[in-house]
Amino acid sequence: MQIFSEGQVHFYAENNQLRSAKVFFNPFRRIDRDLNVLFIESLGKHNLRGIDAFGASGVRGLRLAKETGCFSEMVINDIKTEEIIKKNISLNRLGKICRASNINAFYLDSLGKFDYVDIDPFGSPASFLMASIDTTKLGGVIAITATDTAALYGKANKACLRKYGSLSFKSTYFNETGLRILLKKAEETANLKGFSIEPLFFDVRRHYIRAYFKLVSQRESEIGYIYQCSRCINRTLSPMERCDYCGAKMLKTGPLWLGKIFDKKIADRMHLLSMREERFSNYKEYLDILRKEIEIPTYYTTDSLASLLKTNERKIEKFDARTVFNPKGFRKEGSLQDVVKYYSSIL
Ligand SMILES: C[S@@+](CC[C@H](N)C(=O)[O-])C[C@H]1O[C@@H](n2cnc3c(N)ncnc32)[C@H](O)[C@@H]1O
Incomplete structure (x- = not known):
């Protein structure tokens, strides 16, 4: 076990990014955790009750609790690492806000309702979606991570169909369709309980997809298909048999989420914070591009x-x-x- 520092916290973890590690820690996911802190701060809410459901060392929950100042309670949960989480909470003197737990994330709702629920398992978050929805207050925020990018990015189509119920496909915009397939799965699961999702922010990189969404009352679903040309880069949202550019066959792919994938006001606030605060300054350019993105698919x-x-x-x-x-x-x-x-x- 080794001691690490990230943001404003210190913690014990293993210098090993394998599943077999006793306490998993991947330093390359720092970007994701920095943006997580920035995202929560940009919501401007306080006294939140949060859960880092797949805590590992607890670095994410510790950082959210210490750096954002937005939480009055943060449960840091992990089926395997409760003792190390306890040690890391006291190392950072966060005992007043954070507490450790060790339940299986399939039963998160036994811990009550939360304003913020973080799902960061190995691989796909699909099987934990229902539990996360059950444990989130209406209007609360859920963040999910998927690291099974082969399935979502069109390289393992059978796995995608099995886990997400969608036909994925290789395209020049594969990472956006990966996010949209993941959001479709979240919406579909929320619908089973009479809710819908409202996407707030995303962080999509080569090895992971993070989606942040609000749980809202059920609305008309924004789920549909993309018709992608089997030969060229043409694509359309309305059914088309033959490509109107090159004449090749169009392939029906999806279903996927076709609504908004982030909230412009939140992106603006995140950008503003990145301009004002040195600790977020690395993300200025990224957030400036994001806040100006046109909200149309692909x-x-x-x-x-x-x-x-x-x-x-x-x-x-x-x-x-x-x-x-x-x-x-x-x-x-x-x-x-x-x-x-x-x-x-x-x-
Ligand atoms: C990818 S790591 C989490 C990384 C962490 N969020 C971070 O930012 O460093 C996944 C963790 O989930 C835990 N885990 C796996 N299945 C679980 C389950 N069903 N319930 C709770 N924890 C689980 C593992 O022990 C492991 O520590």
Whole structure:
């Protein structure tokens, strides 16, 4: 066991990112935890009751409790590591706010209702969604992590169908569809209990997807399909048999969440905090792109358009509707013909 520091906390963990580690800790997920702290602060709420349901060392729950000042109670739970969590709580003198527990996250609701529930298991969070919904207050926030990106990013289609009930697919915007499939699963599960989700923020990287959403009363679901050309980069949300750009067969993929994937006001506040506070300054540029994102599904990339048109690749800095999903990605409403016209107009 070794002592680590991250943000404003110190904690014992093992320097081992394998499932077999006694106390799992992945230092490369710091970005995710920094953004988690920033997200909670941007909500501007206080006296929250939170649970870090898959605590491991407890680093996430400890940081949320100490750095945000938004929680009056934080339960840090883990089926395996309760003793080390207790030790880490006292190391940080957080005994007044944090307490350790060791229940199986399938039975989270035995701990009462929470304003904030964090689900960060190994692999897919799908099987813990129902328990997280049962233990969240109406209007409360749930954050879920998926690290089974092969399934969600279109590399393991059978696994995606089995775990999420959707046909995933390889595309130039694979990470956005991964997030949308995950959100669809969350919405579908919430619907079973008479609720809906309202996505607030996301953090999508190569090895994980984090989605933050609010639990709200049931609304009309924003779930649908994407029709993707089997040959070129054309895609549409309305049924199409043959691609209207190259004539190849269109593939029906999904179902997936087609509504908003984040809340603009929260993105604005997160950006403002990143401008004001040194501890968040690394995320200024990222959050500036996010808050300006156009809220339409799927993005295009400059390299895929250059190869479609057999032309020079345009510089992404010249596009005014960029996306955080891809450093070469931008959004444009309309058909592929409209996108091609827009792309070609940028010199
Ligand atoms: C990926 S780690 C969590 C990482 C941690 N959130 C962080 O940011 O460092 C997953 C943890 O979940 C715990 N775990 C696995 N299945 C569980 C279950 N059914 N209920 C509660 N904890 C569980 C494991 O012991 C492991 O420590």
